[in-house]
Amino acid sequence: MAERSSELSPAELEVLNVLWEAGPSTVRQIHGHLRRSGRQVAYTTVLTFLTRLEHKGVVASDKENMAYVYRPVLSRGKVRKTRLKNLVEQLYDGAAGELVLQLMKTQKFSPDEIEQLRTLVEQLDEKKKRGDRAVEG
Amino acid sequence: MAERSSELSPAELEVLNVLWEAGPSTVRQIHGHLRRSGRQVAYTTVLTFLTRLEHKGVVASDKENMAYVYRPVLSRGKVRKTRLKNLVEQLYDGAAGELVLQLMKTQKFSPDEIEQLRTLVEQLDEKKKRGDRAVEG
DNA sequence: GCAATCCTCCGACAGTTGTAGTAGGCTTAC
DNA sequence: GTAAGCCTACTACAACTGTCGGAGGATTGC
Numbered sequence: 427m428a429e430r431s432s433e434l435s436p437a438e439l440e441v442l443n444v445l446w447e448a449g450p451s452t453v454r455q456i457h458g459h460l461r462r463s464g465r466q467v468a469y470t471t472v473l474t475f476l477t478r479l480e481h482k483g484v485v486a487s488d489k490e491n492m493a494y495v496y497r498p499v500l501s502r503g504k505v506r507k508t509r510l511k512n513l514v515e516q517l518y519d520g521a522a523g524e525l526v527l528q529l530m531k532t533q534k535f536s537p538d539e540i541e542q543l544r545t546l547v548e549q550l551d552e553k554k555k556r557g558d559r560a561v562e563g
Numbered sequence: 564m565a566e567r568s569s570e571l572s573p574a575e576l577e578v579l580n581v582l583w584e585a586g587p588s589t590v591r592q593i594h595g596h597l598r599r600s601g602r603q604v605a606y607t608t609v610l611t612f613l614t615r616l617e618h619k620g621v622v623a624s625d626k627e628n629m630a631y632v633y634r635p636v637l638s639r640g641k642v643r644k645t646r647l648k649n650l651v652e653q654l655y656d657g658a659a660g661e662l663v664l665q666l667m668k669t670q671k672f673s674p675d676e677i678e679q680l681r682t683l684v685e686q687l688d689e690k691k692k693r694g695d696r697a698v699e700g
Numbered sequence: 701g702c703a704a705t706c707c708t709c710c711g712a713c714a715g716t717t718g719t720a721g722t723a724g725g726c727t728t729a730c
Numbered sequence: 731g732t733a734a735g736c737c738t739a740c741t742a743c744a745a746c747t748g749t750c751g752g753a754g755g756a757t758t759g760c
Binding site: 433435436437438467468469470471474475478492 | 746747748749750751752756757
Binding site: 436439440443502505506509510513516517518522523525526527528529530531533535536537539540542543544546547550551554557 | 573576580639642643646647650653654655659660662663664665666667668670672673674676677679680681683684687688691694
């Protein structure tokens, strides 16, 4: 099992999510956050995850007064990108078209999002038409 | 570690992918398929994965002449759905809007897909407008 | 000053995953 | 009938994951 050391397990991701949402936090704060959102887990377990994450270079920490304050090093955007790429490769033959279509059919969108989608599709459509003309002429 | 028994590891998914693509196959066929696509792995390793998958109820097998022929029980669509749901929950706060937007901005689409996207957006737009009127009046 | 708290470190343990070797049972080409 | 192949079953093992408990040091309420 080679280069898995920089990958994030589900539980590690949960912890990282708290950090992204709440910003730099102590173990206790993260633990409280998780418990409040229904995740029953021991304090030391959270500590273990943070230690592992730090080891992977995904979070960093500074001692502040009594306790260490952890902060994310890896951005949510980066993780999203990697994960999405994996998903597309593993289940959509590397082509995201179908995925987008599937999402559009099954998900709900806010008016604002629909507006953005419309704009994006129009742009794509423009490009397509230009391509068509190029092929024709 | 409770109900993880029905989840698919990356390596298991690789094997399942072959089954989805190539249809029912023997261990040897799957092994060949994987090797041809650059995945160096021992015959018995593939067998292990298939055994585990069968144990999880994800594939089934029948003895045909000499060897067992394995076939998928779980559809690609189902796995896609589950995985997508996980991704959205874990990294997009349960709302797929942002995900779709991200994909639309970063991915390439075929003319046909663009056409479909346009249709879908138009439908969403219609709905939105009806909603607006309902709110106004 | 000392018990109650907190904090981190270390070790542990079972289940999962990736990977493969070996043993032993059929098939088949001679 | 026997060696060469192919097939599965069983075993193994290290790394990764999820989960904690206990040890031992610092802080603080009283």
